[in-house]
Amino acid sequence: MAQRKGNLMSVRKDVKVLDATIRDGGLCNNFDFTDEFVTELYKANVKSGIDYMEFGYKASKNLFKTSDFGKWKFCDEEDIRNIVGDNVSDMKIAVMADVGRCDYKADFLPKSESVIDMIRVACYIHQIPAAVEMIDYFHELGYETTCNIMAISQANLNQVQEALEMIVESSVDVIYLVDSYGSLYPENAADLAKVYLEAAEKNGKKVGFHGHNNQNLAFANTIETLSYGVSYLDATAMGMGRGAGNCASELLLGFLKNPKYSLYGLLEFIERYMIPLKNSGVVWGYDLQYLFTGQLNRHPREAMNFTADGRSDYCEFYKGLLENF
Amino acid sequence: MAQRKGNLMSVRKDVKVLDATIRDGGLCNNFDFTDEFVTELYKANVKSGIDYMEFGYKASKNLFKTSDFGKWKFCDEEDIRNIVGDNVSDMKIAVMADVGRCDYKADFLPKSESVIDMIRVACYIHQIPAAVEMIDYFHELGYETTCNIMAISQANLNQVQEALEMIVESSVDVIYLVDSYGSLYPENAADLAKVYLEAAEKNGKKVGFHGHNNQNLAFANTIETLSYGVSYLDATAMGMGRGAGNCASELLLGFLKNPKYSLYGLLEFIERYMIPLKNSGVVWGYDLQYLFTGQLNRHPREAMNFTADGRSDYCEFYKGLLENF
Numbered sequence: 001m002a003q004r005k006g007n008l009m010s011v012r013k014d015v016k017v018l019d020a021t022i023r024d025g026g027l028c029n030n031f032d033f034t035d036e037f038v039t040e041l042y043k044a045n046v047k048s049g050i051d052y053m054e055f056g057y058k059a060s061k062n063l064f065k066t067s068d069f070g071k072w073k074f075c076d077e078e079d080i081r082n083i084v085g086d087n088v089s090d091m092k093i094a095v096m097a098d099v100g101r102c103d104y105k106a107d108f109l110p111k112s113e114s115v116i117d118m119i120r121v122a123c124y125i126h127q128i129p130a131a132v133e134m135i136d137y138f139h140e141l142g143y144e145t146t147c148n149i150m151a152i153s154q155a156n157l158n159q160v161q162e163a164l165e166m167i168v169e170s171s172v173d174v175i176y177l178v179d180s181y182g183s184l185y186p187e188n189a190a191d192l193a194k195v196y197l198e199a200a201e202k203n204g205k206k207v208g209f210h211g212h213n214n215q216n217l218a219f220a221n222t223i224e225t226l227s228y229g230v231s232y233l234d235a236t237a238m239g240m241g242r243g244a245g246n247c248a249s250e251l252l253l254g255f256l257k258n259p260k261y262s263l264y265g266l267l268e269f270i271e272r273y274m275i276p277l278k279n280s281g282v283v284w285g286y287d288l289q290y291l292f293t294g295q296l297n298r299h300p301r302e303a304m305n306f307t308a309d310g311r312s313d314y315c316e317f318y319k320g321l322l323e324n325f
Numbered sequence: 326m327a328q329r330k331g332n333l334m335s336v337r338k339d340v341k342v343l344d345a346t347i348r349d350g351g352l353c354n355n356f357d358f359t360d361e362f363v364t365e366l367y368k369a370n371v372k373s374g375i376d377y378m379e380f381g382y383k384a385s386k387n388l389f390k391t392s393d394f395g396k397w398k399f400c401d402e403e404d405i406r407n408i409v410g411d412n413v414s415d416m417k418i419a420v421m422a423d424v425g426r427c428d429y430k431a432d433f434l435p436k437s438e439s440v441i442d443m444i445r446v447a448c449y450i451h452q453i454p455a456a457v458e459m460i461d462y463f464h465e466l467g468y469e470t471t472c473n474i475m476a477i478s479q480a481n482l483n484q485v486q487e488a489l490e491m492i493v494e495s496s497v498d499v500i501y502l503v504d505s506y507g508s509l510y511p512e513n514a515a516d517l518a519k520v521y522l523e524a525a526e527k528n529g530k531k532v533g534f535h536g537h538n539n540q541n542l543a544f545a546n547t548i549e550t551l552s553y554g555v556s557y558l559d560a561t562a563m564g565m566g567r568g569a570g571n572c573a574s575e576l577l578l579g580f581l582k583n584p585k586y587s588l589y590g591l592l593e594f595i596e597r598y599m600i601p602l603k604n605s606g607v608v609w610g611y612d613l614q615y616l617f618t619g620q621l622n623r624h625p626r627e628a629m630n631f632t633a634d635g636r637s638d639y640c641e642f643y644k645g646l647l648e649n650f
Contacts, residue, residue, distance in 0.1 A: 008512055185580070186511060186545055187333055187552060215576055216538075220511055220545030227512060250613065251540055254620040255510070263620075264643065270613070271639045288575065288595070295579040295588075314596045318589065 002194045004227040011258045014231040016051040019249060020210070022072050023054040023096055025240035028284045029277075031056060031070030037273050038072070039083050041237065046089045047265030048253055052118060054094040055080055060103045081115055092117035096148070097138075099123040099130045104137060111142030118144040120176070125155045128163045132170045139171035146208060146232070148176040152192065153183045153297050160192070164199035174206045174232050175199075179221060182214025182244055182294040186224040189217075193225035201229070208232030211247045213239055213286050214294025218247040223255055237266060238274045240282075243300040243307075244290035283307060288314050292321055327519045329552045336583045339556040341376040344574060345535070347397050348379040348421055350565035353609045354602075356381060356395030362598050363397070364408050366562065371414045372590030373578060377443060379419040380405055385428045406440055417442035421473070422463075424448040424455045429462060436467030443469040445501070450480045453488045457495045464496035471533060471557070473501040477517065478508045478622050485517070489524035499531040499557050500524075504546060507539025507569055507619040511549040514542075518550035526554070533557030536572045538564055538611050539619025543572040548580055562591060563599045565607075568625035568632075569615035608632060613639050617646055 006012055021041060022033060038055075045053045056072030064073060071079045075095045087093055093116050097104055108119070119138045123131040128149070135145045147167050152160065167175055177196050179189065189209070196207045209225040211218035211234070222233055235252045239245035250270065253263045289303035292314075298321070306317050331337055346366060347358060363380075370378045381397030389398060396404045400420045412418055418441050422429055433444070444463045448456040453474070460470045472492050477485065492500055502521050504514065514534070521532045534550040536543035536559070547558055560577045564570035575595065578588045603609075614628035617639075623646070631642050 004512075008510060185333060186549060187329075213541075215579075216541055216544050216573070219541050220549075224511060224545075248541070250616060254540075254616065264640070267613075267640050267643060271637070275637065275639075288592075291575060291579065312596070312600065314600075315589070315592050318592060 002197065002228055005229045009257055012226070012231070013258070014206075015226065015256065015258065016232050017049075017249070017252060017256070017261070018052040018054060018094060018208075018232060018234050019045050019050045019236065020054045020234045020246065021236040021240050021249075023056045024242055024246055025236055025284070026056055026070065026072050027242040028240060029070075029282045030068075031072040033070060033072065035083065037277070040269055040273055042083055044266050044269035046091050048249075048262050049258075049260040049265075050091055050249070052092045052094045054096060054120065056095060058095050058097045058102050058104075058107055058119075060101055060107070062103060063101055077109060077114055077116075084115060087115050092144075094118040094120055096120045096122055097134060099127040099134065104134050108138065108141060116143065118146065120146040120148050122148040122150055122178075124150055125152070125159050125163050128166050132166060135170050135172045144173050145171065146174040146176055147172045148178050148208075148210060150178045151180040151299070152178055153181050157195070160195060161199070164196060168199050168203040168205055172205060174208050176208035176210055176232065176234075177225065177230070178210045179212055181297055181299060182212030182218065182290065183297040184221055185215075185217065186220050189221040190224050190228055193228050193230050197229045206231050208234065210234040212241065212294070213244040213246060214290040214300065216286050218245070219251040222247045222252060237270055238278065240274065240284050243284070243304055244286050244294070245284045289317060292318050296321060296325070327522065327553055330554045331552075334582055337551070337556070338583070339531075340551070340581065340583065341557050342374075342574070342577060342581070342586070343377040343379060343419060343533075343557060343559050344370050344375045344561065345379045345559045345571065346561040346565050346574075348381045349567055349571055350561055350609070351381055351395065351397050352567040353565060354395075354607045355393075356397040358395060358397060360408065362602070365594055365598055367408055369591050369594035371416050373574075373587050374583075374585040374590075375416055375574070377417045377419045379421060379445065381420060383420050383422045383427050383429075383432055383444075385426055385432070387428060388426055402434060402439055402441075409440060412440050417469075419443040419445055421445045421447055422459060424452040424459065429459050433463065433466060441468065443471065445471040445473055447473040447475055447503075449475055450477070450484055450488050453491050457491060460495050460497045469498050470496065471499040471501055472497045473503050473533075473535060475503045476505040476624070477502055478504060478506050482520070485520060486524070489521060493524050493528040493530055497530060499533050501533040501535055501557065501559075502550065502555070503535045504537055506622055506624060507537035507543065507615065508622040509542070509546055510540075511542065511545050514546040515549050515553055518553050518555050522554045531556050533559065535559040537566065537619070537625075538569040538571060539615040539625065541611050543570070544576045547572045547577060562595055563603065565599065565609050568609070568629055569611050569619070570609045614642060617643050621646060621650070
């Protein structure tokens with residue numbers, strides 16, 4: 001059986017924290033962040049020792065109208081540079097590219113001309129061949145790459161193993177275990193992480209974890225998978241992210257023992273920007289409706305509709321979920 | 326190394342769920358619950374398959390003025406009977422008695438005359454000898470007993486082992502690991518649980534877990550310790566409890582695989598009573614100030630004061646905590 005790597009006091013130098021506030025949080029407010037907000041988050045992340053900051057999606061402007069979304073749905077090079085300049089910091093810049101939702105051959109510059117460091121390719125498990133094609137393309141352009149295999153709690157172990165066999169043969173740097181539905185428990189998150197790690201490490205790849213907080217387990221699952229060797233950890237300020245949200249950066253930064261990480265740098269941002277954002281009515285975070293879909297291992301869309309409609313008839317909602325199993 | 330008992334699908338017949346909503350939740354509203362609220366919670370708990378319902382404290386009326394608190398600070402026999410009658414259900418009734426804060430020789434009837442089934446003796450680790458005296462007294466009266474050793478995250482392992490050696494020699498039925506400060510991570514909660522289990526099982530005792538949610542880990546720690554053999558699990562409706570609150574019953578009931586447990590029975594209560602209670606302004610649950618005290622392994626009292634004062638200057642509060650280390 002795989003052993004834990006280090007203990008609760010260990011400084012795991014292999015760990016990288018990725019802030020996904022703008023990207024996953026943008027799903028809560030249609031990417032409608034002010035430049036001031038993004039600039040201050042960038043500065044706070046640098047101060048806190050965050051390793052990567054994800055700015056948003058590189059979505060296709062043919063599929064999505066720019067007038068329907070904030071700019072971080074598209075992450076134009078000049079918009080990122082407007083925040084980070086040439087990014088003279090130790091923190092790297094990431095964007096996400098969804099399989100099937102981006103014009104990857106048109107919209108990405110060679111790395112030598114871009115301030116972006118890493119492209120994270122998100123896909124469902126049946127899209128792995130398409131993801132591999134994109135990853136190899138981005139690798140050729142000179143970028144670091146990740147493959148974020150979403151909704152993994154609905155895949156069976158055979159599928160996972162087949163997907164991993166395929167992806168480890170690509171040029172990908174990091175393979176992410178993504179609990180999109182927030183339905184994994186620490187025990188099965190750890191079991192899956194061990195499967196990922198075994199396949200990845202043989203091929204010199206790293207493994208990442210991206211949690212959702214439907215069952216209040218995003219942080220627990222993150223540190224549990226970390227303990228077995230997962231090293232790329234996604235987090236967001238105050239857990240801001242779709243539905244029940246993600247692992248909160250403030251929980252993770254307070255847990256990690258590497259002195260490079262500082263909770264205080266982020267706290268100032270939270271007090272000045274995140275709490276006002278939440279008070280302004282942008283909604284995310286653990287609530288009963290997300291718990292239900294998480295427990296039932298389902299996409300949170302019905303819970304998101306329940307939230308958007310301002311409903312509070314939890315019992316009726318729950319019965320409806322059970323009827324439509 | 327201790328192995329997990331069963332897997333995520335197992336029906337662990339040894340598991341007992343204890344609802345502590347009135348007792349730990351009462352710390353949020355001075356035990357000011359209506360009889361209707363308590364009666365409906367009692368019915369909901371019976372419907373949901375909860376094994377024990379804790380009504381509150383049996384506090385000394387010499388130390389505490391009855392006019393300062395709701396009745397569940399004192400749990401008079403007739404007040405409990407007013408809710409449960411003779412309790413013709415499969416669910417048992419518990420109350421808590423704090424070492425040093427109750428008149429235990431005056432205030433408890435023999436079990437044959439009481440509707441109470443279990444007395445939970447709460448103590449700090451240096452009070453174990455006093456707890457043993459009370460436990461043996463209650464055992465003689467005919468009650469089931471537990472010893473809830475609080476603030477265990479501040480004790481060292483030697484102290485824990487000495488305390489356990491003493492308590493397992495008593496007539497106690499269940500020894501509780503209590504993470505009062507919400508500062509344990511699943512890894513060290515599990516390590517401590519293994520120490521408790523080893524001492525307890527040799528002497529025919531059971532082990533329980535009572536978590537606090539300062540780091541969003543109350544549920545995770547509960548199921549992690551459960552997996553190694555902890556069998557008495559405290560939970561509260563919507564996690565209602567002091568400060569950051571406890572493990573939410575709805576998370577735990579959805580997790581347990583024994584078909585005797587039903588989430589739906591509790592949900593009706595939550596919708597009709599807990600959400601209105603929360604909307605009325607009673608405050609509990611995870612928030613940054615509790616995260617700080619949890620991370621720093623400190624009593625939440627400063628965070629509770631911060632909350633009560635309606636403060637939102639998190640950075641100043643955090644700096645103050647660091648200065649007073």
